Amino acid sequence: MRRLSLSSRLALLFAGCTAVVSLFAGVLFGRASEVHFVELDQQLMESRLAVLRSTLQGADTLESFTLRLPALLQDLAHQPELAVRVRGPDGHLWFDSSPRLPLALETRPGLGSLQINGTDYRVLVPQNDNANAPHLTLLLDITHHQHFLQRMQRLIWMTVGLSALATAILGAWAARSGLRPLRRMSAIAASVSADSLNARLPQKQMPAELADLATAFNAMLGRLDDSFQRLSAFSADIAHELRTPLSNLLTHTQVTLTRPRGIEEYREALHSNLEELQWMAQLVNDMLYLAKADHGLLTPRREPLELGHEVEALLEFYAMLAEDSQIELSREGSAQIAGDRSMLRRALSNLLDNALRYTPAGGVIRVLVGWSVNGVSISIENSGPGIPTELLPRLFDRFYRADPARREGSSEHAGLGLAITQSIIRAHGGQIRCESQAGITRFVIDLPNNT
Amino acid sequence: MKLLIVEDQVKTGQYLRQGLSEAGFTTELAADGITGQHLALTGDYSLLILDVMLPGRDGWQILQAVRSAGLSMPVLFLTARDAVDDRVHGLELGADDYLVKPFAFSELLARVRSLLRRGSNTPQETSLQLADLRLDLIRRRAERNGQRIDLTAKEFSLLELLLRRQGEVLPKSLIASQVWDMNFDSDTNVIEVAIRRLRLKIDDNHEQKLIHTVRGMGYVLEERSS
Numbered sequence: 001m002r003r004l005s006l007s008s009r010l011a012l013l014f015a016g017c018t019a020v021v022s023l024f025a026g027v028l029f030g031r032a033s034e035v036h037f038v039e040l041d042q043q044l045m046e047s048r049l050a051v052l053r054s055t056l057q058g059a060d061t062l063e064s065f066t067l068r069l070p071a072l073l074q075d076l077a078h079q080p081e082l083a084v085r086v087r088g089p090d091g092h093l094w095f096d097s098s099p100r101l102p103l104a105l106e107t108r109p110g111l112g113s114l115q116i117n118g119t120d121y122r123v124l125v126p127q128n129d130n131a132n133a134p135h136l137t138l139l140l141d142i143t144h145h146q147h148f149l150q151r152m153q154r155l156i157w158m159t160v161g162l163s164a165l166a167t168a169i170l171g172a173w174a175a176r177s178g179l180r181p182l183r184r185m186s187a188i189a190a191s192v193s194a195d196s197l198n199a200r201l202p203q204k205q206m207p208a209e210l211a212d213l214a215t216a217f218n219a220m221l222g223r224l225d226d227s228f229q230r231l232s233a234f235s236a237d238i239a240h241e242l243r244t245p246l247s248n249l250l251t252h253t254q255v256t257l258t259r260p261r262g263i264e265e266y267r268e269a270l271h272s273n274l275e276e277l278q279w280m281a282q283l284v285n286d287m288l289y290l291a292k293a294d295h296g297l298l299t300p301r302r303e304p305l306e307l308g309h310e311v312e313a314l315l316e317f318y319a320m321l322a323e324d325s326q327i328e329l330s331r332e333g334s335a336q337i338a339g340d341r342s343m344l345r346r347a348l349s350n351l352l353d354n355a356l357r358y359t360p361a362g363g364v365i366r367v368l369v370g371w372s373v374n375g376v377s378i379s380i381e382n383s384g385p386g387i388p389t390e391l392l393p394r395l396f397d398r399f400y401r402a403d404p405a406r407r408e409g410s411s412e413h414a415g416l417g418l419a420i421t422q423s424i425i426r427a428h429g430g431q432i433r434c435e436s437q438a439g440i441t442r443f444v445i446d447l448p449n450n451t
Numbered sequence: 452m453k454l455l456i457v458e459d460q461v462k463t464g465q466y467l468r469q470g471l472s473e474a475g476f477t478t479e480l481a482a483d484g485i486t487g488q489h490l491a492l493t494g495d496y497s498l499l500i501l502d503v504m505l506p507g508r509d510g511w512q513i514l515q516a517v518r519s520a521g522l523s524m525p526v527l528f529l530t531a532r533d534a535v536d537d538r539v540h541g542l543e544l545g546a547d548d549y550l551v552k553p554f555a556f557s558e559l560l561a562r563v564r565s566l567l568r569r570g571s572n573t574p575q576e577t578s579l580q581l582a583d584l585r586l587d588l589i590r591r592r593a594e595r596n597g598q599r600i601d602l603t604a605k606e607f608s609l610l611e612l613l614l615r616r617q618g619e620v621l622p623k624s625l626i627a628s629q630v631w632d633m634n635f636d637s638d639t640n641v642i643e644v645a646i647r648r649l650r651l652k653i654d655d656n657h658e659q660k661l662i663h664t665v666r667g668m669g670y671v672l673e674e675r676s677s
Binding site for chain 2: 271274275278281282284285286288313314316317318320321324342343345346349353
């Protein structure tokens with residue numbers, strides 16, 4: 001079953017609260033006015049009682065009562081809604097100002113109320129101090145009070161109903177307008193597709209409660225946008241990178257086959273094709289490696305490694321190349337780590353290869369290995385012209401080359417080396433960054449200590 | 452030396468067969484898993500080259516059948532799937548080596564030869580020789596035409612590798628792996644530099660060159676009648 005919408009729920013909640021509050025207030029007010037009316041009636045009846053008593057002073061017998069009857073009637077004429085019954089000390093009914101009422105009435109002393117033929121009465125049976133005095137019963141018609149109370153009760157119910165309805169409507173409106181930022185958010189989320197990842201929520205206009213959500217949402221869009229941009233650039237780059245060697249292969253093979261040639265020419269053509277093909281195979285293998293890393297399939301083994309020893313082996317590997325280019329290689333420090341030997345060697349070799357490529361003759365490449373706060377740090381620095389700061393963030397992008405004119409279809413590397421290095425370092429749970437100033441470029445790898 | 456190739460892709464299979472035959476091996480080719488398994492169990496081969504993805508029975512199943520039949524010939528896997536799991540799976544089942552497509556034929560040939568050599572117990576040589584080049588493995592000395600040649604440790608290892616596998620084209624990746632223990636694809640020209648330096652010491656002052664470059668494939672040490 002579909003849950004009620006948030007604004008309906010809020011509206012119902014508002015309406016319920018208002019109904020309860022106004023009902024409570026209404027009931028309280030009704031009770032208070034009822035009590036107030038009882039007090040008024042009592043005061044009125046007690047004041048009449050005092051007048052009647054003084055009129056009937058000394059009327060102990062029916063005869064003496066009959067003598068005072070005209071005065072009594074005169075008293076009663078002032079108060080048409082008041083009825084009086086007088087009984088003698090023996091209990092006989094001497095007088096009844098409203099004979100319509102039934103004889104059997106409440107005779108318990110005190111104030112009471114009763115309903116006779118649809119009319120409400122307040123009854124006062126006073127305590128008799130003098131046993132010989134006649135017994136009085138006072139009946140006050142309180143229909144008008146009751147009418148007032150009923151009207152008020154209706155009013156209360158109406159108020160309750162109307163205010164609940166009004167708050168429901170107002171609440172629904174308030175909730176809807178309060179939730180407008182959410183709807184805007186969902187509209188933007190609904191409109192996001194691969195083509196429009198640049199949509200963002202207006203963070204400034206968001207209410208405080210939604211600001212965090214909006215920030216997180218925007219950050220998510222940012223990450224998606226970034227990954228998507230890189231991915232589409234990657235696909236475009238793959239196509240571009242493969243196009244050059246492919247068109248070379250096609251052209252060269254077709255040209256070779258257009259007419260009969262000597263065996264040496266065929267051999268030459270095949271050799272040239274082989275070079276292109278090897279370059280393409282290397283590219284495909286590198287891309288497979290990166291794809292594997294992207295899918296989290298790059299699972300490094302965890303063998304205990306002495307990093308100083310590993311770096312030394314790599315420096316030995318590159319020693320002759322460095323000597324040829326008159327570059328000095330050196331290493332300082334060591335540290336232990338659990339990692340994948342061949343993967344880490346590959347990662348570091350890409351960095352060394354890179355450093356050798358960009359260090360001018362007579363320069364130095366230094367590898368520093370050591371413990372850092374969180375684990376192990378390896379930094380590879382080389383002398384040289386340095387990399388402009390604005391290019392540093394793009395350095396690890398696939399197919400990125402600092403100098404776009406550097407390679408086009410030659411057998412030189414395709415610009416995946418640093419991306420692969422980064423993937424390997426990340427698979428080990430580490431980070432790599434590059435810092436460059438005039439005269440020095442430094443790649444810093446931080447690996448977590450997990451030995 | 453009789454080899455069996457089980458490969459369902461017709462072109463790949465034929466090229467492999469041609470290449471290995473021309474390298475001096477007797478080669479048979481099966482194009483599906485069922486034929487492949489039947490041949491592998493009955494044919495008395497020195498080495499099996501199995502594709503992983505095959506119709507009928509896959510490479511793993513053939514390997515299992517071969518091993519449970521008590522056959523211990525080396526098995527080399529070829530696969531287009533480059534997943535670590537595959538490698539682990541294969542090695543657990545008893546595969547001896549592994550190549551991921553696309554691979555270079557020279558690489559395959561070198562691996563096949565390594566695997567075949569692993570089986571045969573060659574006696575420990577104390578020296579290696581080709582023409583007038585001689586390597587004394589005990590005293591770690593090299594000489595050509597009676598003249599001593601000074602080699603660094605790595606140059607010595609490189610020359611030893613070339614001599615041990617004389618006549619074979621050794622791809623750069625194999626040299627990097629055997630001499631420097633660098634087991635990754637690298638497009639660096641370290642090997643070229645190393646070979647150039649070795650040539651300088653071995654071949655430069657001699658009429659007969661021993662180290663040859665096979666373009667696009669690697670390097671070979673052999674006597675060539677020029």
